[in-house]
Amino acid sequence: MSFDLPQLARAIVTASLPSMESIGWGILATGKIAHAFARDLALTPGAHLAAVGSRRLSSAQAFAEEYGAAAAHGSYEDLVADPAVDVVYIATPHALHLDNARLAFEAGKHVLCEKPLTLATADAEEMVRLAGVHDRFLMEAMWTACHPVVRALRERLRAGEFGTPRHLHAELGFRVDAPPEDRMLNPELGASALLDMGIYPLTIAHLLLGPAQQLTAAGDLSDRGIDLDIAVVGRYAGGALATMTASMTSYSSRACEIATDQGRIRFDDFHHPTEAVFTPHAPGPGSWVVEPGEPVVVVGEEPIIGQGYGNEIAEVGRCLRESLRESPLVPHDQTLTLLRQMDELRAQVGVTFPG
Numbered sequence: 001m002s003f004d005l006p007q008l009a010r011a012i013v014t015a016s017l018p019s020m021e022s023i024g025w026g027i028l029a030t031g032k033i034a035h036a037f038a039r040d041l042a043l044t045p046g047a048h049l050a051a052v053g054s055r056r057l058s059s060a061q062a063f064a065e066e067y068g069a070a071a072a073h074g075s076y077e078d079l080v081a082d083p084a085v086d087v088v089y090i091a092t093p094h095a096l097h098l099d100n101a102r103l104a105f106e107a108g109k110h111v112l113c114e115k116p117l118t119l120a121t122a123d124a125e126e127m128v129r130l131a132g133v134h135d136r137f138l139m140e141a142m143w144t145a146c147h148p149v150v151r152a153l154r155e156r157l158r159a160g161e162f163g164t165p166r167h168l169h170a171e172l173g174f175r176v177d178a179p180p181e182d183r184m185l186n187p188e189l190g191a192s193a194l195l196d197m198g199i200y201p202l203t204i205a206h207l208l209l210g211p212a213q214q215l216t217a218a219g220d221l222s223d224r225g226i227d228l229d230i231a232v233v234g235r236y237a238g239g240a241l242a243t244m245t246a247s248m249t250s251y252s253s254r255a256c257e258i259a260t261d262q263g264r265i266r267f268d269d270f271h272h273p274t275e276a277v278f279t280p281h282a283p284g285p286g287s288w289v290v291e292p293g294e295p296v297v298v299v300g301e302e303p304i305i306g307q308g309y310g311n312e313i314a315e316v317g318r319c320l321r322e323s324l325r326e327s328p329l330v331p332h333d334q335t336l337t338l339l340r341q342m343d344e345l346r347a348q349v350g351v352t353f354p355g
């Protein structure tokens, strides 16, 4: 029997929601991630693209035509003022997130804001404060935390099914070939391997091992003072250790491996894996020989919607239907904890942002 996955996703998510009107999304900015998000939005039940806003009307119009948005706006102000928009998805460079979120809250909209929420914790605290003042929903778009495979792995690991984690290794990187003014390299826009990619290894370690007790970093900086490569060592509850890297100069494996006292878990594309595999190990006949046992494949209870952004979109929809102001999967406290960690690591490697 074969399944149409988007259809299956729609059926499962719709069945778990009270019947309500579809949630109207407004996408703020038309860059790379906005396109990926719009593709998954089209696959997500109970959600539709109501409008898109760009600094240039022509860009908004092209985007609206490509993804079937009802309205295209030539400014972010016009987007947030659109009554058909219930929730705004902020997809601008990190340095602009706080101003964009303020605009949305003041217009009475809920917000899903790309990661990292802001460059530094103080700005993120301000964003959380504004969400509270305006009584609006706010979630960082940390799709990994909403991902069905990551959620299932977290639950089963916490239940002790795979033994006690002792060491986690995660790496994320790719070569950035971009002009110096691009957000990936421009310090004015918050360029940083740690903020762009390193946030994922830190998040997976936080989700699977708990809050870090100690973090130490080494970095390699560009001549403009941004971290192009960073390696972090962390200590977690019970003495579990993590090694994590992020790179803008090399193609890292994008894999995560967790060694436990019972075996080894591996998952590729760890920030949006299709599955995780636990291989139990037992002592073999010789002193250094280990016998691998039957692998256990971990998949999520819910289907992955699109690339996985659909699961984060569905989570926002669930929260809005339940009148929540934050998601239990990406609580404000978790976002702020990760930002505090990154403030500290940035200071250790000597990166500061203009202003």
Ligand SMILES: NC(=O)c1ccc[n+]([C@@H]2O[C@H](COP(=O)([O-])OP(=O)(O)OC[C@H]3O[C@@H](n4cnc5c(N)ncnc54)[C@H](OP(=O)(O)O)[C@@H]3O)[C@@H](O)[C@H]2O)c1
Binding pocket: 029, 030, 031, 032, 033, 034, 053, 054, 055, 056, 059, 060, 091, 092, 093, 094, 096, 114, 115, 116, 141, 143, 183, 189, 195, 196
């Ligand atoms: N969740 C994920 O998997 C993921 C992946 C990639 C990126 N991200 C996050 O998403 C955000 C955007 O990343 P991106 O790769 O989509 O960036 P991008 O391709 O450079 O797009 C950013 C967009 O922001 C708008 N913008 C407004 N002011 C700008 C300015 N001064 N300079 C440049 N752009 C400006 C532009 O849209 P308009 O011209 O239409 O206004 C631009 O297209 C970042 O915070 C990043 O960390 C998340």
